[in-house]
Each structure stands twice: as structure tokens, then as C-alpha cells.
Amino acid sequence: MNRAINPVIPKNEEIRILIVDDDPIVLEVMKSFVASYGFNFATASDGMEAVELLEKQEFDIIISDINMPRMDGMELLNHVRQHHPSIGMIIITGISEEYSYVDVIRAGAIDYMTKPFDGQELLAKLQRVVREQALVSELEQLSICDSLTGLYNRRHFDTKLSEELHRAVRQGYSIFLAFLDVDKFKEYNDTFGHQAGDNLLATIGKILLSSARKGVDWVFRYGGDEFAIIVTQATVEQATMVLSRIMKSYQECQFGETSLSFGMAKFTRCPDKTWPEDMRLLMQEADKALYAAKGEGRNRIIVS
Numbered sequence: 001m002n003r004a005i006n007p008v009i010p011k012n013e014e015i016r017i018l019i020v021d022d023d024p025i026v027l028e029v030m031k032s033f034v035a036s037y038g039f040n041f042a043t044a045s046d047g048m049e050a051v052e053l054l055e056k057q058e059f060d061i062i063i064s065d066i067n068m069p070r071m072d073g074m075e076l077l078n079h080v081r082q083h084h085p086s087i088g089m090i091i092i093t094g095i096s097e098e099y100s101y102v103d104v105i106r107a108g109a110i111d112y113m114t115k116p117f118d119g120q121e122l123l124a125k126l127q128r129v130v131r132e133q134a135l136v137s138e139l140e141q142l143s144i145c146d147s148l149t150g151l152y153n154r155r156h157f158d159t160k161l162s163e164e165l166h167r168a169v170r171q172g173y174s175i176f177l178a179f180l181d182v183d184k185f186k187e188y189n190d191t192f193g194h195q196a197g198d199n200l201l202a203t204i205g206k207i208l209l210s211s212a213r214k215g216v217d218w219v220f221r222y223g224g225d226e227f228a229i230i231v232t233q234a235t236v237e238q239a240t241m242v243l244s245r246i247m248k249s250y251q252e253c254q255f256g257e258t259s260l261s262f263g264m265a266k267f268t269r270c271p272d273k274t275w276p277e278d279m280r281l282l283m284q285e286a287d288k289a290l291y292a293a294k295g296e297g298r299n300r301i302i303v304s
Helices: 024-036 047-056 074-083 101-106 119-144 154-171 185-192 194-211 236-253 277-293
Strands: 016-020 040-044 061-065 088-093 111-115 175-183 220-223 226-232 257-267 302-303
Touching: 016 024, 016 047, 016 236, 024 061, 024 101, 024 119, 040 047, 040 257, 047 061, 047 074, 047 175, 061 074, 061 119, 074 088, 088 119, 101 277, 111 119, 111 226, 119 154, 119 220, 154 175, 154 220, 154 277, 175 185, 175 236, 175 277, 185 194, 194 220, 194 226, 194 236, 236 257, 236 302
Parallel strands: 016 040, 016 061, 061 088, 088 111, 257 302
Antiparallel strands: 175 226, 175 257, 220 226
């Protein structure tokens, strides 16, 4: 069954807006409009200041004038498209200025306004941007999630693993990759039917989501009855405890003679190897540990 696309529209207070204009009077007017509608916001006096803020804070929308010193609105738009593509940008111009609606939309702006404008026009445009971003976010989630388990899918695994490995090395903390497999899943599926097998896999999805630390650990359906877990910012003992918690929760569900086997490996960055090579080596080590767990009698955790 296809999942309906019904994006959740965030509340105004959940939206963070960056207002960029070198005219202090215009900046004050924009601030009063945005504040009156309940949005959170910050301000910058030109594109360079905006770029500095973007390195320190997260924003959903940028409202920017075109003509500014040091870095103008079009240069800022180009920077945002390259480095912060999820941010929606509204460009404001004067009627007599050189850039047209077509120019700024082709350059990547999500909308366009000309001076003078009123608060209701601004609110309508902001609401449209928020709705479009919510729809895009929902579509992205559908493309990277497994419909049966609710976990991220194999497609997203490679992207997320690469991101998390880079972040771990950059910030100097440990990161582990674990694979888990359902022991005797084929026998269970053959005995009780595919619907029962799907229910078992969906239950594992719920267990993984409830056992992982939100925003810290990442869980995936890797394929078939195999799953993957990225455990970050943890010692080997803490990472093993996460897996033990998953194993215990699954055992309590009592799916016949099935059990879970885990193989886990810690990531080590090798300067003489490329990042893809290091990532493949980590996956091989975790996979090797999983097969060792299977070979040693199943229903156990092996750390490489």
C-alpha cells in the first residue's frame, strides 16, 4: 500500500528566518513584520555577515535584499545554493534594479518581492515557502525510508554512514557499525507465512527505533532480514549495551525459534587509504563479525 503524502506543516515559531539588508530602516520594518507573525529570526547587514551566521546557526528561510556592500544578494544566493541547498531564499529588489523576477528564480531563489511591499504579501510568501519545504521534506523521507519497518533504507545507509564517519573523525569521537540478522528467519517465514514474517520485521523496526538514541544513533533496514546500526559518541561497552538492549527486547517478543545475531566493528581512519576504502573496510569487519556470531551458535554479539 502506498503511503499518502501528507506533510506536517511546522508552526511559525519553529521556523528560523535570516533577514539580510544593509538599510537599517528596511531591516527594522522586516523585523517587525516577521516578529509579529511569530517567526524566529536573526539579521545581517550584508551577504558576508549572512555567510558568517550560516556557519554558526541553522536557518530555514533567508529574506535578502539585492544591492548590498561586500557581498550582494545574488552572490549570497549562489553561496546558499552551493552550501545550504535546503534553505529557501526570497530575494527583494527595487522596481528599477537590474535583476528581474526571471533572473532571480533562474539563479535559484524560491520567491521574489519588489519594494515597496506590505506585511500580508510577505506573510503569504513565507507560508508558501514553508509549505513547499514541508512537502519536499516529506518526499525525501519517503525516498529514503523502508515502508515496512519505518527505518531508513539501504539507499540512505551509504550516505549517512559517510556523513557520520566524517563527523566522528572531525569531532574526535568513536563510532561503530553493527549488522544484525534474524536467525532462522526463512524457517519462520515458511512455517507461519509471509504476513507473519513481515510482522516480525516490522517489530524489529520498532525495537530499533525505540532502542537507538535519537539524533545520535542511526538504524536501517539493510535488506531482507538484515539490519544496520550506526552507534556514535560511545565506548565499545556502551555500544554493546545498545545491542544487548535490542536483543533483550526482541527475545521478549517470542517469535518462535528465531533470534538475533550481531556483528560490530569500530571505525579507524587510515591516512594511507581513501574514505571509501576505509568505509568498505569497516563494513567488511562488521560483516565478518556477524558471520562469526552466526558460526558460533547464533543469538549473540561479536565485536570485531
